[in-house]
Amino acid sequence: MYTTAFLDLPPLLSAGGTIRLPGSKSISNRVLLLAGLSEGTTTVHDLLASDDTRVMLESLRTLGCGIEQAGDTVRITGLGGKLSVLNADLFLGNAGTAMRPLTAALALLSATQGGIFTLSGVPRMHERPIGDLVNALRPLGCTIECTGNEGYPPLRLAGGQLKLNEPIKVRGDVSSQFLTALLLALPLVSQDQALTIEVVGELISKPYIEITLNLLARFGIQVERQGWERFVIPQGSHYQSPGEIHVEADASSASYFIALGALAGIDQTVRIEGVGAASIQGDIRFVEAAQAMGAQVTSGPNWLEIRRGQWPLKSIEMDCNHIPDAAMTLAVMALYAEGTTRLTNIASWRVKETDRIAAMAKELGKLGAIVVEGPDFIEVTPPPAAQWQHASIHTYDDHRMAMCFSLAAFNPLAPTAAPGKPVSVRIEDPRCVGKTFPDYFESLFQVAQTDPDLIPVITIDGPTASGKGTLASALATRLGYQFLDSGSLYRLTGLLATERGLDLDDASAIEPLARQIGSAISLRFEHEHIWVDGRDVSTDLRREDMGQAASRISVHPGVRAALLDVQKAFRGLPGLVADGRDMGTVVFPDAALKVFLTATVAERAERRHKQLISKGFSANLDEICADLEARDLRDRSRAVSPLVPAHDARKLDNSALSIDESVDTVLGMWVEGWPHVIARS
Numbered sequence: 001m002y003t004t005a006f007l008d009l010p011p012l013l014s015a016g017g018t019i020r021l022p023g024s025k026s027i028s029n030r031v032l033l034l035a036g037l038s039e040g041t042t043t044v045h046d047l048l049a050s051d052d053t054r055v056m057l058e059s060l061r062t063l064g065c066g067i068e069q070a071g072d073t074v075r076i077t078g079l080g081g082k083l084s085v086l087n088a089d090l091f092l093g094n095a096g097t098a099m100r101p102l103t104a105a106l107a108l109l110s111a112t113q114g115g116i117f118t119l120s121g122v123p124r125m126h127e128r129p130i131g132d133l134v135n136a137l138r139p140l141g142c143t144i145e146c147t148g149n150e151g152y153p154p155l156r157l158a159g160g161q162l163k164l165n166e167p168i169k170v171r172g173d174v175s176s177q178f179l180t181a182l183l184l185a186l187p188l189v190s191q192d193q194a195l196t197i198e199v200v201g202e203l204i205s206k207p208y209i210e211i212t213l214n215l216l217a218r219f220g221i222q223v224e225r226q227g228w229e230r231f232v233i234p235q236g237s238h239y240q241s242p243g244e245i246h247v248e249a250d251a252s253s254a255s256y257f258i259a260l261g262a263l264a265g266i267d268q269t270v271r272i273e274g275v276g277a278a279s280i281q282g283d284i285r286f287v288e289a290a291q292a293m294g295a296q297v298t299s300g301p302n303w304l305e306i307r308r309g310q311w312p313l314k315s316i317e318m319d320c321n322h323i324p325d326a327a328m329t330l331a332v333m334a335l336y337a338e339g340t341t342r343l344t345n346i347a348s349w350r351v352k353e354t355d356r357i358a359a360m361a362k363e364l365g366k367l368g369a370i371v372v373e374g375p376d377f378i379e380v381t382p383p384p385a386a387q388w389q390h391a392s393i394h395t396y397d398d399h400r401m402a403m404c405f406s407l408a409a410f411n412p413l414a415p416t417a418a419p420g421k422p423v424s425v426r427i428e429d430p431r432c433v434g435k436t437f438p439d440y441f442e443s444l445f446q447v448a449q450t451d452p453d454l455i456p457v458i459t460i461d462g463p464t465a466s467g468k469g470t471l472a473s474a475l476a477t478r479l480g481y482q483f484l485d486s487g488s489l490y491r492l493t494g495l496l497a498t499e500r501g502l503d504l505d506d507a508s509a510i511e512p513l514a515r516q517i518g519s520a521i522s523l524r525f526e527h528e529h530i531w532v533d534g535r536d537v538s539t540d541l542r543r544e545d546m547g548q549a550a551s552r553i554s555v556h557p558g559v560r561a562a563l564l565d566v567q568k569a570f571r572g573l574p575g576l577v578a579d580g581r582d583m584g585t586v587v588f589p590d591a592a593l594k595v596f597l598t599a600t601v602a603e604r605a606e607r608r609h610k611q612l613i614s615k616g617f618s619a620n621l622d623e624i625c626a627d628l629e630a631r632d633l634r635d636r637s638r639a640v641s642p643l644v645p646a647h648d649a650r651k652l653d654n655s656a657l658s659i660d661e662s663v664d665t666v667l668g669m670w671v672e673g674w675p676h677v678i679a680r681s
């Protein structure tokens, strides 16, 4: 998961390949609650690991359920309808799918078995209405207090006296989750009589109710549905664990990859595994909407394949009540359509993670799109020809905003884009995708493709012990970029040459070895470790004598040429930070930002000395000083790729700076220079 403050997406040009999606949030949290209320143990496979499921699991654990987790499989031993913990404070983050059904279940349990429960969340959760559910539960005799504002969490559930003789009325026109909450919870109190729920007002998001009914049936409860107005829970219903249950992949998450295929599946296919046309999730009907815009989709029981069909996409006018979440993806696809796309009947967007109509309108507007918003609709017209704007997209702690807007990175493909002038898309707070799809961006980069020369590079060159390695690696972490420590490739060549007894000064002996690196000699970089033909050489590479060996073999032009392609191959999505001696001058002369680090010899010798002592090596400051000077001289005066600053490098003397200060300084240069426009012919 990207935990950086922002994620800069380079211009993307095509997409193809296979991805497996994480489990559905809606199914995961319903299954967890049902398993938690059932008697016996349920093994849940393919559970979504996300913020929302985490809070549900934690709540169930707090309430006394047995929870054993191994990867995406969880074994839950349920309460069998009996409270074992009578007082609990539950924190539910921003998870509507946990807040609503837990409110209903705990209100009923507390009214029948006693106990006091408080349910709270993040500030946004306290702005999301729950009054319709509270108003359905209070007439049943549940004591529910809204401890902040009336009609909103936090809630305090404190006992009561149930009266179940009347039909239970709930409004269905703000959120279908209130009805879902009642359907999931009422079987707790259906021992002595059938229970009837009556929906007041037009029920929205009906497909989500279908998921609820479908899963209740898997847990032994056959709800009788009379139209969309009345639902009857038969007398004597009780939760029966199915033993094992698999969670389908998330159909709403699929929407981004369906859109991706429609936009960028040019002569290739985007294949999605884990969900297919027969899904029980309503958002699977996004497929029809995408097809209406031009996508070519084929599907099987648990897979979908998408490629570009009509291009440019067709604008549509569509009632999106049946696909409220996935419809956001249509609003971004509209950027690639001819004409105006109008999405209607989406009032529920206003009470989701954020006011999604307002957020969508504002951020699409930043890109140059023309947007009209109304209480329950949005109209999107792509930016006029050549009017696309660079945009830093605010994501409002809303996972779907972040995922949708990543599709704007394909702007070079847009019919109205100015040729050769892609705009930059920055996604602020990318970690918000953790709500439903923690590895969203990793999955995107797995199937999205672009020209390497469009991928931004930051180079950090400088002499030995200038701290460039530490700086570059910290910078890569802060930006979510790939990292190349080019010195390690020279050290590696030096190590293998030494082990094979080769003469380090003999170019004709070292060159053939260097040519095998990355091909006949396999390399794997993982966190701080480097594996060569399956052996971890990280510790050996850091030895002082390997630094010297590297300096010696790196003067041979043939060795440098042999390692060039290996280094260039590190230029991967979403960007690269590379450190070395000639990153800015030779390997990545087109880098977006070049930094040349300097520090006094005395300061560098001091740092190296400390480093060696901390690793348990003995070290002498004068010798280190002499050695650094000798290596600097060799690196600076060699005929090929000498250590010199690139003409366009920014010099940074970090003698008096801590590592954090150096990182902040370079990050400041990067932010200041944004957008890093990469013009193409």
Ligand code: DC
Pocket (backbone or CB within 6 Å): 464, 465, 486, 487, 488, 490, 491, 547, 550, 551, 554, 579, 580, 581, 582, 583, 631, 635
């Ligand atoms: O950065 P380092 O100390 O790990 O590098 C070891 C040696 O490798 C250095 O003395 C010179 C050589 N080198 C190089 O010539 N070009 C690079 N891009 C990186 C390292």
